[in-house]
Amino acid sequence: xxxxxxxxxxxxxxxxxxxxxxxxxxxxxxxxxxxxxxxxxxxxxxxxxxxxxxxxxxxxxxxxxxxxxxxxxxxxxxxxxxxxxxxxxxxxxxxxxxxxxxxxxxxxxxxxxxxxxxxxxxxxxxxxxxxxxxxxxxxxxxxxxxxxxxxxxxxxxxxxxxxxxxxxxxxxxxxxxxxxxxxxxxxxxxxxxxxxxxxxxxxxxxxxxxxx
Amino acid sequence: xxxxxxxxxxxxxxxxxxxxxxxxxxxxxxxxxxxxxxxxxxxxxxxxxxxxxxxxxxxxxxxxxxxxxxxxxxxxxxxxxxxxxxxxxxxxxxxxxxxxxxxxxxxxxxxxxxxxxxxxxxxxxxxxxxxxxxxxxxxxxxxxxxxxxxxxxxxxxxxxxxxxxxxxxxxxxxxxxxxxxxxxxxxxxxxxxxxxxxxxxxxxxxxxxxxx
Numbered sequence: 001x002x003x004x005x006x007x008x009x010x011x012x013x014x015x016x017x018x019x020x021x022x023x024x025x026x027x028x029x030x031x032x033x034x035x036x037x038x039x040x041x042x043x044x045x046x047x048x049x050x051x052x053x054x055x056x057x058x059x060x061x062x063x064x065x066x067x068x069x070x071x072x073x074x075x076x077x078x079x080x081x082x083x084x085x086x087x088x089x090x091x092x093x094x095x096x097x098x099x100x101x102x103x104x105x106x107x108x109x110x111x112x113x114x115x116x117x118x119x120x121x122x123x124x125x126x127x128x129x130x131x132x133x134x135x136x137x138x139x140x141x142x143x144x145x146x147x148x149x150x151x152x153x154x155x156x157x158x159x160x161x162x163x164x165x166x167x168x169x170x171x172x173x174x175x176x177x178x179x180x181x182x183x184x185x186x187x188x189x190x191x192x193x194x195x196x197x198x199x200x201x202x203x204x205x206x207x208x209x210x211x212x
Numbered sequence: 213x214x215x216x217x218x219x220x221x222x223x224x225x226x227x228x229x230x231x232x233x234x235x236x237x238x239x240x241x242x243x244x245x246x247x248x249x250x251x252x253x254x255x256x257x258x259x260x261x262x263x264x265x266x267x268x269x270x271x272x273x274x275x276x277x278x279x280x281x282x283x284x285x286x287x288x289x290x291x292x293x294x295x296x297x298x299x300x301x302x303x304x305x306x307x308x309x310x311x312x313x314x315x316x317x318x319x320x321x322x323x324x325x326x327x328x329x330x331x332x333x334x335x336x337x338x339x340x341x342x343x344x345x346x347x348x349x350x351x352x353x354x355x356x357x358x359x360x361x362x363x364x365x366x367x368x369x370x371x372x373x374x375x376x377x378x379x380x381x382x383x384x385x386x387x388x389x390x391x392x393x394x395x396x397x398x399x400x401x402x403x404x405x406x407x408x409x410x411x412x413x414x415x416x417x418x419x420x421x422x423x424x
C-alpha cells in the first residue's frame with residue numbers, strides 16, 4: 001500500500017520496516033543529543049514577519065497556548081481592523097488572564113490622517129510598554145507593531161530599549177510585514193511567512209474564520 | 213520626533229502629513245478596487261508548510277478565530293507529542309464546538325516501529341476523513357498531516373480525493389513541513405514559514421508557552 005521511492009522499490013515490508021527503525025533510531029539519537037545541549041530558559045523576543053499569511057494568527061496561537069499554561073498575557077492592537085471579532089470573542093473568555101488593549105483605534109488605511117495615526121501609534125505603544133515592563137505579565141503580543149515602525153511613527157530604538165529592559169523570563173511577540181533590521185537583530189526567534197499561493201488571486205473574497 | 217528617510221529629510225511636518233495623506237489615499241483606492249473584484253465565498257484548503265515555526269500555531273490560531281464565529285471544528289493530531297497541553301486546555305473549554313481526535317498516539321520519533329506508525333496514521337486519517345466529509349463540521353485541522361504524507365504512510369492521492377469531495381464551504385487546514393507538490397497543487401492558500409533566526413541555535417531549550 002505504501003508508495004515507494006526509487007531507493008526502496010523491491011524491498012519487502014519487513015526490509016522497509018527494518019530500514020525505517022534504523023533510520024528513526026538515528027534521528028532520535030540526533031534529536032536527543034541536540035536537546036541535551038539546550039539548557040537555558042529565557043523569555044524570547046519573537047518576530048513574525050513576511051508577506052504571507054499567519055503572522056498575527058500564529059501570534060494569537062501562541063497566546064492561546066500560553067493561556068493553557070496559566071500565563072498572564074497582554075495583547076495590543078496597533079492597526080485598526082486587523083483584528084477579528086472571532087479572536088477577541090475567545091480572548092474575552094479569559095478575563096483573568098488576558099488584558100486587551102485595542103483602543104478601538106490605531107493606525108488605519110481609512111483615515112489618511114498622519115498626525116492622528118502617529119498619536120494613536122504612540123498611545124498603543126505606551127500601553128504595550130507598560131505591560132512589557134510590568135512583571136506580572138508573562139507574555140505581550142504587539143500585533144502589527146512592525147507596520148507602525150515601518151512608517152516611522154515610532155522610533156525603533158525606543159522599542160528596542162524597552163525590549164532590553166524587560167524581565168528575563170518575559171516573552172514579547174511582534175508581528176507585521178517589513179520587520180526592521182534593528183529589531184531582527186535583537187530578536188531571538190524570527191519567522192518569515194512567505195505566500196506561495198493565495199485565493200485572492202483567483203477571485204475569492206476575504207471571509208470570516210479565515211481572513212478575519 | 214519621526215525618523216525621516218532620504219526622501220523626506222527637509223520636509224516640514226505639514227508637508228509630511230500632506231504627502232502621507234496622498235499616499236494613503238492611493239493605497240486605499242487600490243485596496244478597495246482589489247476587494248471589489250473578490251466576490252466568491254468558498255471553503256479553503258489551507259497548507260502551512262516550511263521549516264520555520266508557526267505552522268501548527270497559525271493553524272490553531274485559525275481554529276480559535278473560527279470558534280469566535282460559532283463554527284464547529286474538528287482537530288486531528290497526526291504526530292504524537294506535537295501538541296501542547298496548553299492548546300488542548302483551551303480547546304477543551306469549547307466542547308460544543310470542538311472535537312479533538314488525538315488518539316493519544318500517532319506517528320512518533322520514539323517508537324521506530326514503522327508498521328505501527330502506518331496503522332496509527334491510517335487510523336488518524338479515518339477520523340479526519342469522517343470529519344471532512346461530515347457536513348456538520350465547518351473546519352477541520354489536520355495537524356502535521358504533511359509528515360505522514362512525506363513518509364508515504366498514507367497515499368497523497370487518497371487525501372486529495374477526500375479534499376475534492378468535501379462540502380464547498382468547508383475549510384481544511386493541513387500543516388507540517390515538506391508539503392507534497394500534489395497537495396500544494398489542489399490547495400487554495402499555501403504559506404511557507406521560513407526560519408530566519410532560532411533560539412535553539414544559541415543554546416536555549418524548548419519551553420512551555422512557546423515550543424509546547
